Amino acid sequence: MIRFVDTTKVYSNGVVGIKNLTLRIEKGEFVFVIGASGSGKSTFLKLIMHEETPTEGEVYVNGYSVHNMPKSEVPYLRRSLGVVFQDFRLLPNKTAYDNVAFAMQIVEALPREIRRQVPLALGLVGLSKKARAYPGQLSGGEQQRIVLARALVNNPAVLIADEPTGNLDPKTSLEIMELLDEINQRGTTVIVATHEKSIVDTMKKRVITLDRGELVSDVQKGLYTNEN
């Protein structure tokens, strides 16, 4: 599903993002990527969604080889991914409904499909009643749910979340995580970068730990601080 093969990413200013990373994430997995700031979590995710390209080695995502990918294919790679950001990134001048529908318009879905799928996605994240609200009128937790609905609406094979709870209070954070777990139960691969110990420890999922771009540990049913 996702494969890093001897991947190294060095930024143009000399900073090493990822160093000699080799690992695979199988279909249907739930994976936490943890580490301190600057450990390479974000670079890891950016390489998957082709926001950055590897300097060495290769990254394979959903059958796409990210290295030397033609520019015109990037949108297709991204459509096979659902992406959730810490700062939400909703279109401010569109309603919750339109923000979710937008992801379907991009893939040129039939209007009939859009009318069917968008309410389903909003229902899944528990925000059917806020469909007409604009992002500015929603709380942080609600905005993040809309982002989740948008990420899910096209049934992506992989859902990537970069610090999805970074801007949320503990209770809301847990709700979002439960939602992610639920999404995972339905067969979607979920990859979450986070530095929130409590969440990682409660969920007991696979934990990949990075430090200065290198893989430190990779444990099934792990905790935030693994001794082994």
Added chain:
Amino acid sequence: MKIRTLRLLAKEGTANVYKNKLMSFASLITIMTTLFVLGLVLLVIVNVISNLEAKKQDLQVKFYLRVDASRLEQEEVAMFIENSRASGVVSEYQYESREQAYENAKKDLKHESLMEGLTPDNFAEGYFVSLTDPNDSDQFIAKLKLLSGIDNQWITYPKDELERITGVVRVFNYAAIFVLAVLMIISVLLISNTIRLTVFARRKEIEIMKYVGANDWFIRFPFIIEGMIIGLLGALLSHLLTSQTYGWIKDGLNNLFNSIRISDLQLIEFDQFAIRILVVYIIFGTTIGIIGSLMSVKKHLNV
């Protein structure tokens, strides 16, 4: 892209014109002003050219028959000129009979003594011919020379003057093209600057679209529609402004020309050029709008 999607994006672009009122207004004013300047410059050039062309019409082919031309030869010439007018080569002509020539000479020469011994029979019949297209003069004169009744020495045409005028008209034509090109570049730069501000304000939006997997045309298209609509509106408003301003200038200058007795200088009616100016404005306005949009979106698409 599917028609359905294009329609959706067109609607989006149209809505954006209204949503980003302030920027739309700024772009609109920019396009309107540049087109207005462009239009006035073009109208000045068109006026100079049209007055010069009118001058060309005033140039006449003058020729005289031989004094000893036979009646048959006289009729041959008269028929040739009449036919030329019927076929449209000649726009109008004046005929001067021997008697008129005699009278005119008498009037011109103040001293009666100089006319002593001369009768109308010593004078030749003359024709003063205006050509529909002054550029036909060479051909026309060549034909005249074939007529035996005409004295070849006395066929005259102010060729030098024609060439001078033609040269000046050519210069003004080039000037028009040059002005058009320069103004086009200036307006694209101006408008792309204005739109760049709009796009900069919306770069986050563009980024989000990219992350969700929109391809470049999906993002560009609404901006193109937006630029096109603003360009079109700018063209229409500018046309109104130009016609009003030009009418006002024209009345003023024509009155001035009349009052200082150079009434053969006349500014042309705007109506004659209204449609052409409108077409130029619409083409320019929309092109400027579209190019401006494309230029300013480009930078933000590389995410």
